[in-house]
């Protein structure tokens with residue numbers, strides 16, 4: 001079962017997720033981070049940037065792999081995940097740009113790009129900590145409902161729900177690409193630690209399905225139940241549909257200090 005931590009605010013969630021990364025980098029200076037985009041991980045990146053500065057943490061050898069990218073945006077588009085990762089992660093955290101990878105969304109080379117990305121993650125020794133958000137459709141990465149739980153990095157068609165949810169980043173809803181390249185669910189499950197965050201009532205159903213629902217390709221987030229080390233950090237609103245919330249609170253309140261997150 002995933003460990004579920006219910007916190008009071010996005011900031012508190014960000015502090016906790018950042019502490020997982022800080023402890024990892026102290027132990028493993030060239031750790032491999034799996035990097036999510038979207039609104040959810042922003043409080044984690046903010047907390048992480050502050051701790052890296054305050055604690056003078058050397059992150060120059062830290063490596064990173066983004067979860068996904070849109071297919072077909074012009075190079076340099078500000079909402080391409082390559083640009084977002086540079087602006088919201090690499091810059092603020094002071095990572096070494098050449099060590100942080102984003103799959104290529106160039107349609108002319110997309111088939112090779114997916115295989116290359118999968119191989120690059122493997123060659124790096126795999127992802128140590130994978131930061132994840134979850135979509136209202138239940139997607140992790142851009143693995144929409146129906147994605148094989150063993151899927152590798154590949155091209156997917158976005159649901160209209162996801163395109164509508166992401167329209168806020170674009171001038172018009174039609175500008176949201178139809179396709180993406182995403183780490184597969186199989187790829188994500190090979191990361192050594194999953195840290196999934198979710199905030200707000202719009203994520204409550206997806207979180208309940210992911211944590212407590214049957215494991216099913218129809219609920220891609222439920223794949224985390226197959227992972228031996230998954231941490232789910234949610235605010236009260238996103239926790240609202242969790243049947244066993246009292247137990248998760250009890251377990252967290254009584255967690256042995258030696259256990260770590």
Ligand code: PGA
Pocket residue numbers: 037038039040041133134135136139140141
């Ligand atoms: P959000 O997206 O963080 O912008 O809500 C999450 C996701 O789609 O995985």
